[in-house]
Amino acid sequence: MRRKFWYFYMRAYIKLGLHFFYKNIRVVGAKNVSKNRAVIFLPNHVNTFMDAVVVATTHAKMSHHMARADVFNSPRLIWLMSTINLRPIYRLRDGKDAVTKNEQVFQQLQDFMNDGECVMMHPEGTHSMDYRLRSLKKGFTRLAFGFLEQFPDKEVDIIPVGINYDNPTDYGSNISIHYGKPIDARPYFEMQDQNKASQALTQDVNQALLPLVTNIDDVENYDEILERLKATGADLSNPAECNPIIQEIENGENPKPIRKIKGPGIINKIIFPFALINNWAAVLIWKKMKPTFKDPAWHGPMKLALGISLVPIMYALQTLLVAFFFGWVWALIYLFLSMITVRSLRIGQSATRLSFQS
Numbered sequence: 001m002r003r004k005f006w007y008f009y010m011r012a013y014i015k016l017g018l019h020f021f022y023k024n025i026r027v028v029g030a031k032n033v034s035k036n037r038a039v040i041f042l043p044n045h046v047n048t049f050m051d052a053v054v055v056a057t058t059h060a061k062m063s064h065h066m067a068r069a070d071v072f073n074s075p076r077l078i079w080l081m082s083t084i085n086l087r088p089i090y091r092l093r094d095g096k097d098a099v100t101k102n103e104q105v106f107q108q109l110q111d112f113m114n115d116g117e118c119v120m121m122h123p124e125g126t127h128s129m130d131y132r133l134r135s136l137k138k139g140f141t142r143l144a145f146g147f148l149e150q151f152p153d154k155e156v157d158i159i160p161v162g163i164n165y166d167n168p169t170d171y172g173s174n175i176s177i178h179y180g181k182p183i184d185a186r187p188y189f190e191m192q193d194q195n196k197a198s199q200a201l202t203q204d205v206n207q208a209l210l211p212l213v214t215n216i217d218d219v220e221n222y223d224e225i226l227e228r229l230k231a232t233g234a235d236l237s238n239p240a241e242c243n244p245i246i247q248e249i250e251n252g253e254n255p256k257p258i259r260k261i262k263g264p265g266i267i268n269k270i271i272f273p274f275a276l277i278n279n280w281a282a283v284l285i286w287k288k289m290k291p292t293f294k295d296p297a298w299h300g301p302m303k304l305a306l307g308i309s310l311v312p313i314m315y316a317l318q319t320l321l322v323a324f325f326f327g328w329v330w331a332l333i334y335l336f337l338s339m340i341t342v343r344s345l346r347i348g349q350s351a352t353r354l355s356f357q358s
Helices: 002-021 049-056 075-083 098-114 139-150 194-212 222-231 239-250 266-278 280-292 296-309 311-326 328-347
Strands: 024-028 038-043 063-068 086-089 118-120 156-165 174-179
Touching: 002 049, 002 296, 038 049, 038 098, 038 139, 049 063, 049 118, 049 156, 049 174, 049 296, 086 098, 098 118, 098 139, 139 156, 139 194, 156 194, 194 239, 222 239, 266 280, 266 328, 280 296, 280 311, 296 311, 311 328
Parallel strands: 024 174, 038 118, 038 156, 063 086, 063 118
Antiparallel strands: 156 174
């Protein structure tokens, strides 16, 4: 009971933080998540642990997430990660007992699935901020088939999930989460040749994921296609809008602009000095932290972590300081203006870099 209370409390708090962090969060197909069956979510992997966060906060069920074992470098950290349902996945490089450890983790996850909870795995294996779907690994089929073998009276849905960021590193950008139609794992499990079954299920998940992500499949001309796509003003977080344009470009056509690319408006320029001063601590700390993260895919998630941990404390202390010198009326006005400023900064893309400048 305490485990569930802690999980749902943390999820609600992080979900609130996400609505301040992103300009727009669009969720499509959440009704595809069954309330009664076990579920394995298979999203594309863009943005380190941010992907797990946005999936966990956009559906109703309790879920468990897989992360590379090297993240869990101490027993205390393993315990802390487990309280928010983050579980290690071991690779051969993690030692000769990696397979045995994975079996133990999978057994634990299957027990959770039997209780109606769900699991999220990244079938691409590693993250990449490229706007394309990479080849999928079939490790998730072992979890699905193992569950059906252990609990023959239960069913499990495989749900492909497309996560799309218009700018993965930035505060105030757009994001969409597309839940695809569930794929019943039972028919694949009942195939005689389990190797062919795994391959078939992996291929079907791949095909189901393709329309859910903004996908530039032409690796050789990737940069040119991306620049031409951006020039149309397309929302990179909207695969339904982007993929037809990508197809036109790949076919040698010249797509017309669909909207103007706007810079920061006058309101953002007026707000900038106040917001910069008001968020001074977050700005300075991020500038100190940023060089330690060589992979830009960590920038967005760490800005979120900084925002939900430091910023509330910073605003509370600054509100108390205003109250001490000017009274509670002005303190509450200050707090209100701070909250309005955060929301106003989301009007324009360039101004959204303000509080956590890249």
